[in-house]
Amino acid sequence: MKPTIYDIARLAGVSTATVSKVLNNTGRISEKTRERVTRIMDDLNYRPNMLASAMKGKSTYQIAFFIPDIDNPIYAQFVKHIEVRGQELGYNVVLCSTDNDPVKEERHVTLLRQRRVDGFIIASKFKNEELLKELIRDDVPVALFAHERADLSVDSITVDDYMGGYMATEYLHRLGHRRIGVVGEDSISAVERIRGYKNAHETAGIPFKEDLIVIGGSTYQGGEEAAARLLDRPDRPSAIFGCNDVLAIGVLQAAKARGIPVPDELSVIGFDDTPLCALVTPKLSSVSMPVSELGKHVTDTIIRKIEQADAPKQRIRMLPGLSIRESTAKL
Amino acid sequence: MKPTIYDIARLAGVSTATVSKVLNNTGRISEKTRERVTRIMDDLNYRPNMLASAMKGKSTYQIAFFIPDIDNPIYAQFVKHIEVRGQELGYNVVLCSTDNDPVKEERHVTLLRQRRVDGFIIASKFKNEELLKELIRDDVPVALFAHERADLSVDSITVDDYMGGYMATEYLHRLGHRRIGVVGEDSISAVERIRGYKNAHETAGIPFKEDLIVIGGSTYQGGEEAAARLLDRPDRPSAIFGCNDVLAIGVLQAAKARGIPVPDELSVIGFDDTPLCALVTPKLSSVSMPVSELGKHVTDTIIRKIEQADAPKQRIRMLPGLSIRESTAKL
DNA sequence: TATGTTTTTGATAACGCTTTCAAAACCTTT
DNA sequence: AAAGGTTTTGAAAGCGTTATCAAAAACATA
Numbered sequence: 001m002k003p004t005i006y007d008i009a010r011l012a013g014v015s016t017a018t019v020s021k022v023l024n025n026t027g028r029i030s031e032k033t034r035e036r037v038t039r040i041m042d043d044l045n046y047r048p049n050m051l052a053s054a055m056k057g058k059s060t061y062q063i064a065f066f067i068p069d070i071d072n073p074i075y076a077q078f079v080k081h082i083e084v085r086g087q088e089l090g091y092n093v094v095l096c097s098t099d100n101d102p103v104k105e106e107r108h109v110t111l112l113r114q115r116r117v118d119g120f121i122i123a124s125k126f127k128n129e130e131l132l133k134e135l136i137r138d139d140v141p142v143a144l145f146a147h148e149r150a151d152l153s154v155d156s157i158t159v160d161d162y163m164g165g166y167m168a169t170e171y172l173h174r175l176g177h178r179r180i181g182v183v184g185e186d187s188i189s190a191v192e193r194i195r196g197y198k199n200a201h202e203t204a205g206i207p208f209k210e211d212l213i214v215i216g217g218s219t220y221q222g223g224e225e226a227a228a229r230l231l232d233r234p235d236r237p238s239a240i241f242g243c244n245d246v247l248a249i250g251v252l253q254a255a256k257a258r259g260i261p262v263p264d265e266l267s268v269i270g271f272d273d274t275p276l277c278a279l280v281t282p283k284l285s286s287v288s289m290p291v292s293e294l295g296k297h298v299t300d301t302i303i304r305k306i307e308q309a310d311a312p313k314q315r316i317r318m319l320p321g322l323s324i325r326e327s328t329a330k331l
Numbered sequence: 332m333k334p335t336i337y338d339i340a341r342l343a344g345v346s347t348a349t350v351s352k353v354l355n356n357t358g359r360i361s362e363k364t365r366e367r368v369t370r371i372m373d374d375l376n377y378r379p380n381m382l383a384s385a386m387k388g389k390s391t392y393q394i395a396f397f398i399p400d401i402d403n404p405i406y407a408q409f410v411k412h413i414e415v416r417g418q419e420l421g422y423n424v425v426l427c428s429t430d431n432d433p434v435k436e437e438r439h440v441t442l443l444r445q446r447r448v449d450g451f452i453i454a455s456k457f458k459n460e461e462l463l464k465e466l467i468r469d470d471v472p473v474a475l476f477a478h479e480r481a482d483l484s485v486d487s488i489t490v491d492d493y494m495g496g497y498m499a500t501e502y503l504h505r506l507g508h509r510r511i512g513v514v515g516e517d518s519i520s521a522v523e524r525i526r527g528y529k530n531a532h533e534t535a536g537i538p539f540k541e542d543l544i545v546i547g548g549s550t551y552q553g554g555e556e557a558a559a560r561l562l563d564r565p566d567r568p569s570a571i572f573g574c575n576d577v578l579a580i581g582v583l584q585a586a587k588a589r590g591i592p593v594p595d596e597l598s599v600i601g602f603d604d605t606p607l608c609a610l611v612t613p614k615l616s617s618v619s620m621p622v623s624e625l626g627k628h629v630t631d632t633i634i635r636k637i638e639q640a641d642a643p644k645q646r647i648r649m650l651p652g653l654s655i656r657e658s659t660a661k662l
Numbered sequence: 663t664a665t666g667t668t669t670t671t672g673a674t675a676a677c678g679c680t681t682t683c684a685a686a687a688c689c690t691t692t
Numbered sequence: 693a694a695a696g697g698t699t700t701t702g703a704a705a706g707c708g709t710t711a712t713c714a715a716a717a718a719c720a721t722a
Contacts, residue, residue: 004707004708004709005708005709005710009672014672015671015672016672016708017671017672017673017674017710017711017712018671018672020710020711021671021711023709023710024710026710026711027670027671027711028669028671029670029671030669030670033671047441047445048445048708048709049445049447049707049708049709050445050446050447051382051385051386051391051446051447051708051709052386052677053708053709053710054677054709055380055382055383055386055677055678055679055707055708056677056709056710057710058709058710060382060446061442061446062425062446070410070411071407071408073404076401076404076407077402079401080402080428083426083427083428084428087435087438087439090442092425092439092446093426094423094424094425095410095414095424095425095426096423097414104418108423110378111392111421111423112423113378114378114379114380115391115392115393116381116382220606220609220610249610275551276607276610279607279611280611280612281611335677335679336678337679340702345701345702346701346702347679347702348682348701348703348704349701349702350679351680351681352680352681352701357680357681358700358701359699359700359701360700361700361701364700364701380677380678381679382677382678383677383678383680383707384678384679385679385707386677386708386709387678387679387706388680389679389680
């Protein structure tokens with residue numbers, strides 16, 4: 001069987017207390033014993049059982065990451081960066097897809113809390129509001145990622161969605177577009193992005209109609225269907241802002257199906273700047289965000305909260321950029 | 332604080348042994364006490380601490396899933412299906428990206444074993460051979476996914492890569508292609524797929540040259556560069572088999588960059604049949620696999636191994652299909 | 663050498679659960 | 693009512709750590 005701390009203690013002729021101390025670098029240990037113990041540990045290739053130490057109140061070094069759906073590549077990117085940073089700091093990440101299903105949310109949360117997972121990074125608007133509030137109430141370390149909740153006292157790291165929507169729209173305005181459609185989805189960040197869109201119109205003094213905004217499912221197909229509603233009108237818009245790349249690619253597909261050339265007769269811009277943008281034809285212009293910084297940041301945040309219960313809450317917003325490619329052009 | 336089994340026992344006026352028994356449905360408990368205990372548990376919203384029960388030798392209900400790189404959407408798909416099935420059976424999945432880096436492999440494995448993760452699903456050829464062998468030697472439940480090792484006694488679930496390569500090639504032959512290039516990568520499955528390619532040639536009595544096979548990095552860019560080497564030759568092939576979709580899309584990009592029309596002057600076929608295929612122009616033909624069945628299957632397999640140490644080993648190969656789209660045509 | 667100080671060490675009690683096995687409680691039979 | 697059988701219960705040990713605090717060892721001073 002695997003050696004335990006007892007085996008090490010016995011072989012080194014010391015008590016388990018001593019071994020534990022050298023293991024955790026706590027208390028005072030004479031250089032001599034420290035060396036002896038370390039040697040034995042190496043010899044036996046001893047690996048402390050984290051379950052046991054977690055039971056004594058230490059952390060489990062696990063964080064849960066909630067996403068709605070890994071099929072959207074932006075989430076895959078998030079996962080990647082969080083996992084990398086987590087590993088650097090000795091944390092594993094447990095991936096939880098919710099599919100926006102409150103049942104799954106709850107199953108996951110319950111199981112994870114039984115497991116004493118240290119913290120939760122949540123990139124998916126919880127359908128089950130109460131669940132989130134309960135986590136916060138119980139002082140479980142939580143950080144919202146890629147969306148924020150103004151009404152809750154909780155850490156969050158996001159790109160400035162409002163600003164991104166604003167920038168995209170303003171950019172289209174600069175290209176001369178006046179009638180700009182929006183293909184959105186039911187998510188907190190989409191709402192913000194659309195708010196940016198509206199505000200850009202106001203600032204520019206360009207009126208917009210609510211019926212230019214259509215909300216659909218969060219898939220390519222959802223984007224395509226929503227775009228169809230926009231494109232099949234007699235007064236179709238000259239540009240469409242997709243609230244994320246998946247949606248925007250759906251728009252591209254809808255345009256192609258109708259023989260509407262992009263960008264000549266329709267400009268399309270997405271959001272997230274995923275690798276997909278460079279794959280489609282024409283290449284998709286998109287609002288970009290510093291994905292890797294965001295991921296690193298949120299990981300650091302949650303770990304800080306884990307290791308230091310009274311860490312001050314923060315709401316961080318990073319600034320988006322514009323990646324101009326081939327899908328947008330002057331009117 | 333959270334209620335413990337002691338609290339329940341005290342309140343119900345029984346011993347912890349009894350509570351534990353109703354919790355796990357083990358031993359004989361009179362209906363009366365069972366009810367009383369259950370009620371108290373409900374009232375207190377009691378959640379057993381899994382760490383403690385895991386320490387007593389029960390499992391941790393966690394499985395680790397190793398992949399090289401989540402940027403390839405096929406891995407995202409795998410993750411998704413494994414996670415879904417895992418959750419159905421009460422298991423969480425810890426995601427581990429290795430980036431084909433032996434250091435990361437080892438870090439992950441060490442950490443996970445300390446955590447007493449129940450089993451490993453490995454979809455990524457381990458650079459560190461020894462590590463894999465050690466897992467097997469120590470009787471840690473392991474299942475290889477999406478690749479197999481004929482030389483090791485270990486469970487594996489794969490699509491029949493050889494057959495997939497064979498089918499893709501035979502299909503191209505049927506279209507009249509004789510000079511077929513291959514863009515591959517350094518992976519076990521790619522080797523098999525290429526073996527299928529070669530064998531299809533032999534069967535058809537069509538000679539092929541080794542220099543039509545070029546191995547590159549596992550990214551779009553890798554595919555593009557490898558394709559360049561094929562396309563910039565005077566006697567360029569009339570078709571290219573990309574060993575996975577990402578590579579094949581790289582091929583598409585190389586063709587576009589050179590103004591070579593696909594499929595008119597070049598047929599391209601990929602492997603994996605990821606959602607990407609439908610996104611690119613022209614839509615990519617690809618060898619498909621039953622992703623969701625594969626994922627479900629491997630999850631079931633690892634869990635069976637976890638729960639029943641002497642479960643017989645199996646090597647499962649599922650059959651690939653052909654998804655014909657727009658990137659392939661008659662010569 | 664005796665005494666006081668500082669440093670190092672170890673016995674032991676948790677942590678929250680499971681499991682075993684003997685004792686207690688409950689039924690049947692005579 | 694006693695004996696025998698069956699079902700239900702609980703005391704206690706143990707899983708592998710950590711943490712406390714008193715005792716032991718080492719060192720310093722008078």
